[in-house]
Amino acid sequence: MTTDTRHAPQTRRRIDGTQLHPYIPLTDDDRLAMLKLIGAASTDALFEDVPAAYRNPDLRLPDPLSELELLDEMAELARRNAVAGEYACFLGAGAYRRFRPSLVDALVNRGEFLTSYTPYQPEVSQGTLQTIFEFQSIVCELTGMDVANAGMYDGASALAEACLMACAVTGRARIAISDRVHPNWLAVVRGYARGRGIEVDVQPHGAFALTAEHACLAVAQPDFYGRVSPGAAAWGDAAHATGALFVVAADPVSLALYRPPSAYGADIVVGEGQSLGVPLSFGGPYVGLFACRDAYIRQMPGRIVGATRDIEGRTGYVLTLQTREQHIRRERATSNICTSTQLVALAATIYVQALGPRGLRRVAELCYEKAHYLAGRIDALPGYHVERGEPFFHEFAVTTPKPPEEINRALLQRRIIGGLDVSDYARHRMLLCVTETNTRAEIDALVEALADA
């Protein structure tokens, strides 16, 4: 035996001459033949450059599991989560439960998509490349921007990168951002900005004060509380008046119903692509949408695909404008990013194409109608008050008669996951979200439970 089986799965009987594990095909005979050609006495000899004192650490890991055991264990863990579907869920706040047509997963899970690498060899990667091109086309159309990239990690990091990009475009090192951007997104922006030494001014929503030091004004539309402001054009004008860029974080489903950010002066538009039919998956993987005006394309982070022709004149697609990227420009790159979260972008692309323009708008309308129905019913409950300063899309804040935590505990008893606690020093407040997946029966049950809570 040339193989050190000291660490071989203890719970498994090893039969000599067979392979060790389903994931490792070499048999003992293969090993012997290969070592012979290499001229090494054992596989151990191949690790001769590793300092001997540090070799073969004793790893304390759980015993290995067969596939059957693994599936049982994971199913048991999955059952410990209360999940939308079994529970009525009214949580949103940046992650939205969507009806997902069956064809999405069936197509996304094709191994040719799932197990391919970044399309650096275009001749054998046209499937991925064309999908990215179609994704870019969709993101441009939804946002009204000229160009889009292939995708970022998530909406929050896309917003952070947009702020860094605005600094690169303007040569300024301070950004202004609305206090009604999702608090977690704000935290991500702060983190990215700190690395680059950029100052972050969080300003009261709608009362922005910009100076010639600001690289951009960044807002969310709808904002964290679901509100769609009619006054956004004035903010764009204010930003432009000081030479700053106007950055808008927009929910892509809302863009099937509402006018695109290009209509009110946006220079860069980002968004959380999860809302385009991507599973909640406890927070990821999602995909960040990133689009901007033509003028800024060379400062845009991330991967970009362009159309071209092969030497026989056939249309094809390639990664392009790569001189912006880390593998070429290294420390002078626009970002260190080297993913496009492609599989999630693919899911979003399929979702949008399956629904089409009217289907996507219908999803937005269903969310809108059901959310407004719920808001109307909650308003009639004593002690509850829906905040209605500005029009909202499908999320809204409600002042509650007691702490949301208490209310949510009571709701859980009835298999309802309530809204996010957004209380401040002055009032108990809950952020409720309704999507097309919430039925009227669920909504009515929530109203009843709130009344009883």
Place this chain on the structure above:
Amino acid sequence: MLEPHAMQLSRPGRFAVALPPPGVPPQETPPPHLLRDELRLPELTQIDVVRHFTRLSQLNWSIDTHMYPLGSCTMKLNPKVNDAVASLPGFTNAHPLQPASEAQGALAVMHGLQAMLAEICGLAGASVAPMAGAQGELAGILVIKAYLESRGEERTRVLVPDSAHGTNPATASMAGFDVVAVQSRPDGDMDLDALRDALEQHGHAVAALMITLPSTLGLFDRNIVRIAEMVHAHGALMYGDGANLNAMLGQVRPGDLGFDVMHINLHKTFSTPHGGGGPGAGPIAVTDALLPFLPAPHVVREGAFALIDPPHSIGRLGAFHGNFGVLARAYAYIRALGAGGLRAISEAAVLNANYVQERLRGAYDLAHDRRCMHEVLFSGARQKAQGARTLDIAKRMIDYGYHPPTIYFPLVVDEALMIEPTESETKETLDAFCDAMLKIAEEAATSPELLREAPHNAPLRRLDEATAARKPVLRWDRDSR
């Protein structure tokens, strides 16, 4: 055109999916001036969508269809059970903000993965929040920055070997550091004199050395312990790029060698699918002293599992807790293998690479003639002189049914050709691959034009990348078609 753009398939009035009626009384509509009047998206019927994406998928090569010996990318088997696990409704339908008490299963997976990764790396703890390798790098470097700042040290420079992956200098720059390059020796190990000079010249301005182990040359740096001692002696930290961890699983632990921080690419070493360019996940593992600075949120077990912000956290990297769907796959992979299985993975990966090195050594120039680890680096210089560049070799491999290896990286080797077979391939596949490479070497000597014009039988011939960059067409435009 191989497949029309979806907009070319579009016909007004078609749709692939029906939606239910609202089921609630009509509501007042939003103010008309806030509404959009036009949305030009494809209108396709269901059979169109299914065929469009099925046909597109068939234009791709993938691990499931082809050997994919892409150096530094670890294109190994992606076990299907991992996808099945990540697709359990209890995971896919879990909302990231649902109360921790109702998310114990997901948190148990994250907590378990944190612990197993820390153990594999020989470090005190790990964060699974970073959503990609490059984000893990950024998190790791920001942790170092925060740690040094907490000690009142202002260090502004990061040392990076000239052979490093491009994300290393790009990351250091994003974190506000200046990059100082350190040379390698001809034998591939880091030049200790150059390192000493850099450390002495930049003295206490050096925050960290970012180093990949095994190196991007596919070699285990024989002086790694000495390097760590030198870096630590100057009060700087050792940052490990985990891109090549597949060579070390169960063989040696970076933490034991003196690394303070490292990131791990779950989509490489731990078999989560690359998906054509993500999603990945880039957890980081750190020493005890750095734990308080880990990104938020972090999973702890205080009776039940809970999400916390570490006391001096560098903050959030994304809206939620990381790429859970990727984490669940990696968790399942480690659970399927155990310690012995992981060790067998690295052993087979290194054996396979050395076997390829041996079989091809006469036909291609070795960048370094010594034992390689999990990948072997050749130079196509000889073939270039014969009239076929490395790019041409790569494209010719497509004709033989093998995805090209990584080419022109690392930058320090002329006409680099980096082959990483991984542990997943059978000996028969390795032999067939080597036979094809030998044949290509012959062709380069006798008929290099065959290589220069390759691929001959892929879905497309070579594409005009220069025009694509000079006159970018980046979206569907109904007027230009």
